[in-house]
Amino acid sequence: MMATAKKLEKFAVFGHPIGHSKSPVIHQQFAKQFGLDITYEAIDVAENEFEQTVREFGKNGGNGLNITVPYKLEAWQLADVRSERAELAGAVNTLKFSTGNNGELKIFGDNTDGVGLVTDIQGNYQVKIKNKKVLVLGAGGAVRGILAPLLDCQPQLLLLANRTVSKAEVLVEIFGHKGTIKATGFDNLADQQFDLIINGTAASLKGEVPPLPGTIFAKNALAYDLMYSAEPTPFMEWAKNQGAAKQTDGLGMLVEQAAESFYIWNGLRPDTGPVIKLLR
Numbered sequence: 001m002m003a004t005a006k007k008l009e010k011f012a013v014f015g016h017p018i019g020h021s022k023s024p025v026i027h028q029q030f031a032k033q034f035g036l037d038i039t040y041e042a043i044d045v046a047e048n049e050f051e052q053t054v055r056e057f058g059k060n061g062g063n064g065l066n067i068t069v070p071y072k073l074e075a076w077q078l079a080d081v082r083s084e085r086a087e088l089a090g091a092v093n094t095l096k097f098s099t100g101n102n103g104e105l106k107i108f109g110d111n112t113d114g115v116g117l118v119t120d121i122q123g124n125y126q127v128k129i130k131n132k133k134v135l136v137l138g139a140g141g142a143v144r145g146i147l148a149p150l151l152d153c154q155p156q157l158l159l160l161a162n163r164t165v166s167k168a169e170v171l172v173e174i175f176g177h178k179g180t181i182k183a184t185g186f187d188n189l190a191d192q193q194f195d196l197i198i199n200g201t202a203a204s205l206k207g208e209v210p211p212l213p214g215t216i217f218a219k220n221a222l223a224y225d226l227m228y229s230a231e232p233t234p235f236m237e238w239a240k241n242q243g244a245a246k247q248t249d250g251l252g253m254l255v256e257q258a259a260e261s262f263y264i265w266n267g268l269r270p271d272t273g274p275v276i277k278l279l280r
């Protein structure tokens with residue numbers, strides 16, 4: 001019998017701009033752990049070309065894609081089948097391709113952002129969410145993507161604080177059936193303490209911090225910024241100055257969401273610790 005060559009698995013991340021995406025390095029590190037041969041490219045996809053580019057990638061033997069800003073919503077719309085967590089998130093960051101009975105391209109959409117966050121918090125930081133008080137700042141796309149997995153952990157309360165309270169109220173409507181979630185503005189938080197405070201606002205991008213009282217941190221509180229950067233984010237600096245016990249950015253979440261995507265594609269769970277260490 002003729003020996004068949006090992007198939008090269010093909011992956012990529014699509015975004016615009018794609019900048020200095022860390023995803024190729026992360027996925028190559030994961031693949032190395034299992035001796036898998038993969039390609040993983042970061043591809044800048046022009047506006048209006050997203051759907052066509054995704055379908056071409058799938059038809060040309062692509063196995064899976066990660067999707068980043070600004071295409072997570074379009075990816076959600078394009079998927080033939082979606083996971084429950086993607087359904088609720090209203091956004092898709094992971095696509096998996098397969099072929100139907102008639103040779104047609106089938107696209108499965110998932111969202112691994114929330115599970116990546118929860119794994120980082122509970123696994124890497126050893127902060128258990130069950131019965132804890134959680135404050136989430138912001139009510140945009142990034143926050144919508146993490147709410148279902150957070151509520152699945154059964155916090156005592158998930159308080160959603162946003163500058164525009166009505167947007168937080170809309171999310172409470174959508175996610176209310178999953179657990180105890182309430183909406184508020186930033187000016188209502190003076191008398192409450194939280195074990196976990198997650199910043200999902202876009203404030204850090206502008207070097208700003210949401211206007212919060214410094215009294216929100218319970219003993220041993222973890223302040224978590226979904227954004228990551230080489231330097232501590234403004235939110236992390238602020239939290240430290242207010243006495244939060246621990247602060248982190250979202251680098252661990254980035255690696256953990258990648259690990260969940262890798263699992264969806266390859267059925268293998270990579271060891272994330274060394275990869276987080278490498279990127280730091």
Ligand code: ATR
Binds near residue numbers: 139201
């Ligand atoms: P993303 O996809 O990153 O979540 P988005 O959907 O535009 O982006 O949402 C941005 C979030 O950051 C919103 O919750 C926004 O508050 P509003 O809903 O009131 O606009 C929040 N945000 C942006 N800049 C902020 C700032 N300087 N202070 C506080 N919140 C801010």
